[in-house]
Amino acid sequence: MTELLNILLPAIETELQKQVSRLNAPRTHIFHEMLTYHMGWTGAGAGPEAAGKRIRPLLVLLTTAAAGFKSENQAGPGWEKALPAAAAVELIHNFSLVHDDIEDNSEKRRGRPTLWTKWGLAQATNAGDGLFVLANLAILDLIDNYSAEIVVQVSSILQTTCLDLTRGQFLDISYEKRDDLGVEDYWPMISGKTAALLSGCCALGAVLGGADQAGIDAYRSFGHYLGLAFQVQDDILGIWGNEAITGKSAASDLIEGKKSIPVLVGISKNGRFAERWSKGSIKPEEVEELAKLLASEGAYTYTHELSKQMTDMAINNLREADPQGEAGDTLMNLADKLIRRQA
Amino acid sequence: MTELLNILLPAIETELQKQVSRLNAPRTHIFHEMLTYHMGWTGAGAGPEAAGKRIRPLLVLLTTAAAGFKSENQAGPGWEKALPAAAAVELIHNFSLVHDDIEDNSEKRRGRPTLWTKWGLAQATNAGDGLFVLANLAILDLIDNYSAEIVVQVSSILQTTCLDLTRGQFLDISYEKRDDLGVEDYWPMISGKTAALLSGCCALGAVLGGADQAGIDAYRSFGHYLGLAFQVQDDILGIWGNEAITGKSAASDLIEGKKSIPVLVGISKNGRFAERWSKGSIKPEEVEELAKLLASEGAYTYTHELSKQMTDMAINNLREADPQGEAGDTLMNLADKLIRRQA
Numbered sequence: 173m174t175e176l177l178n179i180l181l182p183a184i185e186t187e188l189q190k191q192v193s194r195l196n197a198p199r200t201h202i203f204h205e206m207l208t209y210h211m212g213w214t215g216a217g218a219g220p221e222a223a224g225k226r227i228r229p230l231l232v233l234l235t236t237a238a239a240g241f242k243s244e245n246q247a248g249p250g251w252e253k254a255l256p257a258a259a260a261v262e263l264i265h266n267f268s269l270v271h272d273d274i275e276d277n278s279e280k281r282r283g284r285p286t287l288w289t290k291w292g293l294a295q296a297t298n299a300g301d302g303l304f305v306l307a308n309l310a311i312l313d314l315i316d317n318y319s320a321e322i323v324v325q326v327s328s329i330l331q332t333t334c335l336d337l338t339r340g341q342f343l344d345i346s347y348e349k350r351d352d353l354g355v356e357d358y359w360p361m362i363s364g365k366t367a368a369l370l371s372g373c374c375a376l377g378a379v380l381g382g383a384d385q386a387g388i389d390a391y392r393s394f395g396h397y398l399g400l401a402f403q404v405q406d407d408i409l410g411i412w413g414n415e416a417i418t419g420k421s422a423a424s425d426l427i428e429g430k431k432s433i434p435v436l437v438g439i440s441k442n443g444r445f446a447e448r449w450s451k452g453s454i455k456p457e458e459v460e461e462l463a464k465l466l467a468s469e470g471a472y473t474y475t476h477e478l479s480k481q482m483t484d485m486a487i488n489n490l491r492e493a494d495p496q497g498e499a500g501d502t503l504m505n506l507a508d509k510l511i512r513r514q515a
Numbered sequence: 516m517t518e519l520l521n522i523l524l525p526a527i528e529t530e531l532q533k534q535v536s537r538l539n540a541p542r543t544h545i546f547h548e549m550l551t552y553h554m555g556w557t558g559a560g561a562g563p564e565a566a567g568k569r570i571r572p573l574l575v576l577l578t579t580a581a582a583g584f585k586s587e588n589q590a591g592p593g594w595e596k597a598l599p600a601a602a603a604v605e606l607i608h609n610f611s612l613v614h615d616d617i618e619d620n621s622e623k624r625r626g627r628p629t630l631w632t633k634w635g636l637a638q639a640t641n642a643g644d645g646l647f648v649l650a651n652l653a654i655l656d657l658i659d660n661y662s663a664e665i666v667v668q669v670s671s672i673l674q675t676t677c678l679d680l681t682r683g684q685f686l687d688i689s690y691e692k693r694d695d696l697g698v699e700d701y702w703p704m705i706s707g708k709t710a711a712l713l714s715g716c717c718a719l720g721a722v723l724g725g726a727d728q729a730g731i732d733a734y735r736s737f738g739h740y741l742g743l744a745f746q747v748q749d750d751i752l753g754i755w756g757n758e759a760i761t762g763k764s765a766a767s768d769l770i771e772g773k774k775s776i777p778v779l780v781g782i783s784k785n786g787r788f789a790e791r792w793s794k795g796s797i798k799p800e801e802v803e804e805l806a807k808l809l810a811s812e813g814a815y816t817y818t819h820e821l822s823k824q825m826t827d828m829a830i831n832n833l834r835e836a837d838p839q840g841e842a843g844d845t846l847m848n849l850a851d852k853l854i855r856r857q858a
Contacts, residue, residue: 194678199703203685271644275637294618294688297640301614301647302681308651308674312667320663324655327670331651335537338645342546345637360542 176502177230180251184229187255188262189213191310195302206299207306210270210287217284224282227510228265228373229258234503235377235391238495251499254380256313257326261373263307264330268337268369270300275345304334318380326376333372340364347431351450355436359400367399374398378493390493394486394507401482401511407432408475409513411463426454426462433478437471445469483511519845520573523594527572530598531605532556534653538645549642550649553613553630560627567625570853571608571716572601577846578720578734581838594842597723599656600669604716606650607673611680611712613643618688647677661723669719676715683707690774694793698779702743709749710742717741721836733836737829737850744825744854750775751818752856754806769797769805776821780814788812826854 188211195204209215212223236254272278273286274296280286288296311330314323343361347353374395378388410425411434425432438445445466448454454462466472486507495503531554538547552558555566579597615621616629617639623629631639654673657666686704690696717738721731753768754777768775781788788809791797797805809815829850838846 195682200682200685202689203682271640275640295685297614297618298681298684298688302678302685304644304647305674305677305681309671309678312671312674315667320667324658324663324666328652328655331648331655334648335645335652338641338648339538339543339546341641342543342638342645345641346545 174498174502174505176234176498180230180233181226183252183255184226184233184258184262185213185223187259188229191256191259191263191306191313194306194309203299203302206287206291206295207303209290210266210281210299210303212282215284222282222284226262227506228261228369230506231370231373231395231503232258232261232377232380234499234506235374235495236381237499238497238503239378239381239383239387239391239493241496241499250381253317254314254377256310256317257330257376257380260307260310260330261369261376263303263310264334264337265369267300267303267307268341270296270303272341274300275341314380322379326379329372329376329379333368336364336368336372338364340366340368353431353436354440355433358431358433358436362400362403363396366403367396370399370402371395383493387493390489394489394493397482397486397489398507398510401479401486404433404475404479404482405511405513407434408472408479411435411466412472426459427456429453434466434471434475437474438466438469441469441471443469445471479511486511517841517845517848519577519841523573523576524569526595526598527569527576527601527605528556528566530602531572534599534602534606534649534656537649537652546642546645549630549634549638550646552633553609553624553642553646555625558627565625565627569605570849571604571712573849574713574716574738574846575601575604575720575723577842577849578717578838579724580842581840581846582721582724582726582730582734582836584839584842593724596660597657597720599653599660600673600719600723603650603653603673604712604719606646606653607677607680608712610643610646610650611684613639613646615684617643618684657723665722669722672715672719672722676711679707679711681707683709683711696774696779697783698776701774701776701779705743705746706739709746710739713742713745714738726836730836733832737832737836740825740829740832741850741853744822744829747776747818747822747825748854748856750777751815751822754778754809755815769802770799772796777809777814777818780817781809781812784812784814786812788814822854829854 189208192204192207192211195207197204205214209218212218212220233251233254236257237251240250269281270287273281274288274293278286279289286296287299291299307330308327311327312323314326340361340363343357344365347357347361371392372395375388375392378391383391407425410430410432425435435449439449440446445462448458448462448465487504490504490507494500532551535547535550535554538550540547548557552561555561555563576594576597579600580594583593612624613630616624617631617636621629622632629639630642634642650673651670654670655666657669683704683706686700687708690700690704714735715738718731718735721734726734750768753773753775768778778792782792783789788805791801791805791808830847833847833850837843
């Protein structure tokens, strides 16, 4: 971990705890406890593993700092001023996780029982709403450090991002029941579910760093392609990942029947994989053979090539944005680590 | 219906449809359809009954107009400029209804199947989130008509209101399992669930109408007490209402075991009502007798007196705000109708 990340990560946690503490009041202690549990701070298994990697707030702060060095409006990197925005995107991410877990009927999240399994469906749905509200309040806290025009601009970026998130989630849920999906259906779904928020993080970081419109656009595109590359890589790991590294059953995506990009490619080939897929759920003992079959029909090469393309697009856009200073280097490293990860 | 309401109500529907149409895109037609169904515009049983009374957006526009006549910043009543805010509060209200119906396991809303019974829990949860996002985007549309400072101020009022809503809902859900509740537990719950949004509507209408701080505070308090009076009246109708007027089983609140204010008063008396209540769910054939018993122990008089107090507070605050013109008269009439309704 670079020196800068050692400074940013604790600052993010402090800001998040401050934002969530709005609910730390006499009658809503349990409401507050639900959120501190979900954020990974309290309860059994609390700690960095339970909290997640805080990728999104890091993207905001690194982008703010990397753009800020160039801007004439900034004395220095100025990431401290952007902390409420960093908290906002992480709260948005976690709001969507709480509701996704309900919608997907998932019992575990980062190795711990999900909110709805611990507190019931009703309280968990409401707690997710609470996280969304806290995000909306956090972004407005920027008014202490920025002009009202900037606050309106970044609020607009954040909410447009959220609309994309709900669009992506709508598609994801509706795809579960569809058998007529092609590769072309994949992109609108992951653009919403994964790429929109990463893209939004970079765009609002760029605005807060004082970037010009070309800079904002370049950072936004960087985040978009970073998100796509990340998701494609996730799909590869979900089928051909090394279990020892990923810590989850290597081919769990096949067992879960997830319509990831390699599966959609396999279906489009109309070969032996497509034939087996059409016959219903896949058993654990079939998985190794089926993953090999899918690769032999060209899905691995195709998906790997896609991942490379998206990665190149991300890196090119980041170079175009021309991030400066230690923040710029850290941003480049973080992107590289996210895209090339093996777990 | 006054002439002004005849102008405002269609304008509200047009603005709402415009805001919701953000989701009217090739891949999200069904998402859009879910929302137009819930809003009462499409599907079986569509129409004014299914849409609801649009009380909240009316409060925004009437307050904007009634305050605007006094303000030096306004050439006229100027309610047209506040339409995006009117849409925002109605979208917030409907987001909370969609999630409440899931959390309460309610199968009907305004006489029609609820969203989750028609499209399933996962899509309905996400559709509720979508309404929330649309509200957040709607309020930002005010930037076309107001300064960025005003947009940040009203966004802050809206989100603070939403936090109160989730607090109230948290209490409501947690109260279901509690047997140790007193009258003092009632107010924080309905302050969040009912009064917060009405109060927020009036506060942001006042800001948009250009009221000074004293005016904003008076309108905000008017909305708060209007909400409390409305809820207390609702509780009275839920037990002693005339079925022919309310259209629902007069004492359904008793059957549902709802901890409304008359019930909490009855429990606190520790008399025969409390004894029966402690023995578990109430059967339809017991209801008439039990409602009479509750009244004989003083709960009707007590609650009716509360309703009168809250109403007086609402009216006094509205007089203090000194609403002007036809909008002012309409606001007074609307409040009167809401508080004194028999259904």
